[in-house]
Amino acid sequence: MIVVTDLTVRFGGVTSLDRMSVTFESGTCGLIGPNGAGKTTFFNVLSGFIRPSSGTVTAFGENLLSMVHYRRARWGVRRTFQTEQAIEELSVYDNVAMVQEHSHRGGSRRDDVLSAISFVGLDIDPRTAVQTLGAGQRRLVEVARAVVGRPRLVLLDEPAAGLPDAETGNLAAVIRQIPARTGALTILVDHDMSLVSACCETTAVLDFGELIASGPTADVLRDERVVSAYLGTEAA
Amino acid sequence: MLETTEVAASTRHRTRLRRPATRTLVRGGVIVVLLLFALLALPQLLSLYYVDAMTEVAIYAVVSLGLGVLVGRVGLVSLGQIAVLAVGAWVAARLLFATTQPYPLVLLEAGLVTMAIGTIIGLPALRLRGLYLALITLMVAGAVAIVLASTNFPNGGHGFFGYNGSLVNIPPIRRPSIATSDPAYYRYAVVVAILMFLLVFVHIRTRPGRAWSAIRQSEPAALAAGINTTMYKLWAFALASFVTGVAGGVYAGAAHYLYSIDFPAQNSIILLAVVLMGGAYSLWGAVVAGLLSQLLPALLNNWGVSNDWLTILFGIGVVQVLTTAPRGLADQVPKDLARLGLLLARLVHRPAATTAEGEAP
Amino acid sequence: MPSWQDFQPFLVTGLALGGVYALSGVGLVVLYQATGVVYLAFGAVGAMGALIAWSMISDGIADWICWLVCLLFSGAVTLAYGIVFGPLLAKREPLVKATATLGLLLVLFGAMDLLWTTSGGETRAITLPTDNSGFSIAQIQVTWTQVIGLGVGVVIAAGTAAFLRYTKLGTAMRAMANDREITATLGVPVRRVEAAAWLGCGVLAGIAGLLLADMVALDATTLTFLVISSLAAALIARLRSIALTFVAAIVVGVVQNMLVPINAVSNYNDMTPFVLAAIALLVLSRRQVLSRSREDT
Numbered sequence: 001m002i003v004v005t006d007l008t009v010r011f012g013g014v015t016s017l018d019r020m021s022v023t024f025e026s027g028t029c030g031l032i033g034p035n036g037a038g039k040t041t042f043f044n045v046l047s048g049f050i051r052p053s054s055g056t057v058t059a060f061g062e063n064l065l066s067m068v069h070y071r072r073a074r075w076g077v078r079r080t081f082q083t084e085q086a087i088e089e090l091s092v093y094d095n096v097a098m099v100q101e102h103s104h105r106g107g108s109r110r111d112d113v114l115s116a117i118s119f120v121g122l123d124i125d126p127r128t129a130v131q132t133l134g135a136g137q138r139r140l141v142e143v144a145r146a147v148v149g150r151p152r153l154v155l156l157d158e159p160a161a162g163l164p165d166a167e168t169g170n171l172a173a174v175i176r177q178i179p180a181r182t183g184a185l186t187i188l189v190d191h192d193m194s195l196v197s198a199c200c201e202t203t204a205v206l207d208f209g210e211l212i213a214s215g216p217t218a219d220v221l222r223d224e225r226v227v228s229a230y231l232g233t234e235a236a
Numbered sequence: 237m238l239e240t241t242e243v244a245a246s247t248r249h250r251t252r253l254r255r256p257a258t259r260t261l262v263r264g265g266v267i268v269v270l271l272l273f274a275l276l277a278l279p280q281l282l283s284l285y286y287v288d289a290m291t292e293v294a295i296y297a298v299v300s301l302g303l304g305v306l307v308g309r310v311g312l313v314s315l316g317q318i319a320v321l322a323v324g325a326w327v328a329a330r331l332l333f334a335t336t337q338p339y340p341l342v343l344l345e346a347g348l349v350t351m352a353i354g355t356i357i358g359l360p361a362l363r364l365r366g367l368y369l370a371l372i373t374l375m376v377a378g379a380v381a382i383v384l385a386s387t388n389f390p391n392g393g394h395g396f397f398g399y400n401g402s403l404v405n406i407p408p409i410r411r412p413s414i415a416t417s418d419p420a421y422y423r424y425a426v427v428v429a430i431l432m433f434l435l436v437f438v439h440i441r442t443r444p445g446r447a448w449s450a451i452r453q454s455e456p457a458a459l460a461a462g463i464n465t466t467m468y469k470l471w472a473f474a475l476a477s478f479v480t481g482v483a484g485g486v487y488a489g490a491a492h493y494l495y496s497i498d499f500p501a502q503n504s505i506i507l508l509a510v511v512l513m514g515g516a517y518s519l520w521g522a523v524v525a526g527l528l529s530q531l532l533p534a535l536l537n538n539w540g541v542s543n544d545w546l547t548i549l550f551g552i553g554v555v556q557v558l559t560t561a562p563r564g565l566a567d568q569v570p571k572d573l574a575r576l577g578l579l580l581a582r583l584v585h586r587p588a589a590t591t592a593e594g595e596a597p
Numbered sequence: 598m599p600s601w602q603d604f605q606p607f608l609v610t611g612l613a614l615g616g617v618y619a620l621s622g623v624g625l626v627v628l629y630q631a632t633g634v635v636y637l638a639f640g641a642v643g644a645m646g647a648l649i650a651w652s653m654i655s656d657g658i659a660d661w662i663c664w665l666v667c668l669l670f671s672g673a674v675t676l677a678y679g680i681v682f683g684p685l686l687a688k689r690e691p692l693v694k695a696t697a698t699l700g701l702l703l704v705l706f707g708a709m710d711l712l713w714t715t716s717g718g719e720t721r722a723i724t725l726p727t728d729n730s731g732f733s734i735a736q737i738q739v740t741w742t743q744v745i746g747l748g749v750g751v752v753i754a755a756g757t758a759a760f761l762r763y764t765k766l767g768t769a770m771r772a773m774a775n776d777r778e779i780t781a782t783l784g785v786p787v788r789r790v791e792a793a794a795w796l797g798c799g800v801l802a803g804i805a806g807l808l809l810a811d812m813v814a815l816d817a818t819t820l821t822f823l824v825i826s827s828l829a830a831a832l833i834a835r836l837r838s839i840a841l842t843f844v845a846a847i848v849v850g851v852v853q854n855m856l857v858p859i860n861a862v863s864n865y866n867d868m869t870p871f872v873l874a875a876i877a878l879l880v881l882s883r884r885q886v887l888s889r890s891r892e893d894t
Contacts, residue, residue, distance in 0.1 A: 047460050073462025081460075087453045090446060098446045102462035145461065313692060315699075360879050366692035367635065371832060372878050378825060379871040386864040501822055502706060505699050512696075544711040551703030558697045559685045 007055030030203030076152030093126035289534035297526030308516030316377025324484020350481025613743035615850025616750025621827030624801035640824030643806025675799025829874035
């Protein structure tokens with residue numbers, strides 16, 4: 001369970017997050033909102049790249065913000081990024097192994113890595129260099145990096161961006177199984193509402209840095225305030 | 237909690253992970269043959285003039301190796317590696333005059349002191365990004381150059397700086413007892429170079445190398461994967477400084493007499509140019525860089541052509557590499573001369589492939 | 598410790614040099630703002646211009662024509678580089694753009710050594726007619742050249758600041774510093790604005806080359822790497838503020854020269870720009886936020 005209390009982030013004159021308070025219970029939670037709403041800023045706070053002006057984040061009872069950024073992975077935070085790809089010149093195995101070796105808490109590396117690769121459905125030789133893979137497979141490598149070992153909090157930032165529908169469906173199936181397999185709490189940010197509906201039991205909505213709705217996904221997506229925040233964007 | 241199908245798949249892949257590719261073995265064999273040739277046959281075949289040039293090639297290949305680690309592996313540009321080389325040479329010269337320590341120990345100490353200095357300077361500098369980091373290395377190098385011009389290089393005098401301005405007969409910097417002649421010293425230099433390349437090779441193939449790849453791709457993503465990026469960047473700085481310091485020690489023995497005009501500012505820029513042209517990412521690129529910066533000038537000198545043409549060529553080379561490299565300074569795709577090497581390799585491989593086809597079931 | 602009397606002449610030279618550093622620094626900053634390029638070849642192109650002028654003067658051509666040729670040369674070379682390689686590298690990170698100018702530096706450096714060999718022979722010098730005439734302020738000797746040095750620095754700094762703020766072209770340059778793409782969609786002729794910035798910077802390089810050749814030395818290496826002093830000032834101003842560049846340049850020039858009469862540090866006075874720039878870079882980077890993108894510096 002992640003409890004966010006009064007989280008505020010200010011850059012100069014811009015308030016990116018405005019007293020955001022929300023609780024993510026368990027399973028897979030969605031985080032949606034129009035562009036610039038603060039979703040990536042929130043992830044950056046969780047990753048430790050941005051220090052908030054005020055507020056707290058308590059993750060599974062521990063104060064997340066007091067940890068140095070690179071130590072959070074060892075604690076169990078995993079993240080995928082909107083644009084960053086898996087490391088091209090390394091193999092699939094090395095990509096996933098790297099996360100495991102810097103954040104492992106016991107267990108066999110080879111087993112962890114290979115089972116993560118199988119879990120996401122990548123049935124290829126792990127020694128394949130990532131630069132030879134297509135976009136969909138690279139995304140799966142990133143998801144494998146996010147689930148290897150013992151993650152506690154998995155942050156997925158627009159994992160379906162740029163993927164065709166068929167591969168998005170594939171990705172959705174994998175994401176749905178993450179909590180069951182790892183016990184981690186997963187937060188999914190995406191603009192694809194069908195993906196969010198398919199994967200997330202609960203969803204929170206940000207608009208201009210403020211939380212405007214949260215609760216069961218179906219209810220949230222029908223909420224008037226959410227629809228009007230998205231005015232101009234196609235609803236699911 | 238692996239499913240049976242997952243276990244089967246992973247076992248299948250596990251066994252595939254263990255067998256090394258035949259291509260790697262062949263490549264390794266070629267390298268060993270080339271090295272043996274360079275060590276044993278080359279000094280016999282070349283005149284003393286070219287043996288000296290090849291010694292410089294060995295030295296600058298190591299310096300290029302250091303810069304290649306920074307630029308090609310981590311994505312950090314240093315515009316002051318020649319100043320680092322000068323520091324290494326200074327330390328080695330000081331120790332060689334002041335003590336009777338064996339040469340390998342002196343080289344090691346030169347490397348370690350240079351590494352310490354490089355790390356201390358790197359620590360605050362690493363907070364800077366890309367351009368600013370490059371510029372601060374330029375600034376520090378400039379400052380070091382001025383200090384060296386003032387304190388001069390050790391020439392057998394006493395005191396901390398070991399410099400005596402009024403000495404008439406300056407003693408030459410000694411060489412290892414087993415390698416006093418030029419050809420013998422050349423072999424010594426090549427052996428040291430091989431050791432430095434091995435050191436870097438081991439780094440690249442293990443944890444630091446993977447971390448560096450991650451950092452070069454995206455520092456935030458690396459942090460999110462749990463990599464302490466500051467530590468690994470510092471490690472790269474330390475490694476580059478160490479090998480360059482050792483190279484400086486070898487330089488001291490090669491040159492016998494050191495002067496600050498041996499380390500002009502433009503050489504740091506030329507070094508960057510040849511590293512980019514040879515390919516910052518591959519270890520071969522460092523060798524190519526050494527050849528470009530030390531053998532070509534020797535050849536041109538012999539033929540009566542001015543070295544300035546090379547400077548112009550390197551300038552064009554920098555711009556060409558940067559405009560054609562699709563992804564910044566650290567590009568894995570082979571460029572120019574490296575591409576030429578690929579072409580040659582392909583020519584060698586084609587006849588090999590046809591014989592293999594005949595053997596396949 | 599030397600007396601104030603001993604410091605005075607160095608204060609004057611420091612101010613004069615500082616003025617030239619300021620004019621160079623401003624050129625670097627404006628070009629960076631308009632194109633994202635730190636023009637490291639600034640000194641080299643000015644040096645070659647000065648050498649060309651010297652050659653022509655030695656051949657007996659009228660002084661002012663030679664100076665004009667110097668400005669034309671540095672302006673033309675800089676403009677040519679900017680027009681060809683600017684667009685090719687426009688989308689790359691600032692580090693790549695700056696490194697590419699090092700290529701130009703090497704080409705010019707090699708050409709200079711080839712055409713004006715440094716081995717033996719007489720030392721070359723550029724003398725301006727204002728070198729030998731001057732005046733005294735309270736027993737300090739000041740030549741008109743030194744006044745020009747400081748004066749040009751002031752005029753260029755003030756003029757550029759005004760230009761950026763009040764003219765259409767200047768405003769366009771400021772807009773491009775912010776975002777090249779968006780500025781283009783606003784209908785600003787981006788390429789033409791960039792060309793203007795490159796040309797202006799190149800001409801300033803020529804002026805600086807002549808003045809530094811006169812005040813310091815007409816030597817390819819010296820002049821090429823003197824750009825670092827101007828760069829130091831520009832970096833202290835974070836490559837942004839014209840006013841700060843001016844102030845920093847004067848400080849660099851004055852401190853550097855005022856250290857000369859102090860025997861203990863006299864040999865090390867040339868370290869001033871390096872040390873000041875390094876300190877500025879480190880201090881000013883303390884508050885940086887880790888950025889994901891490779892677009893910003």
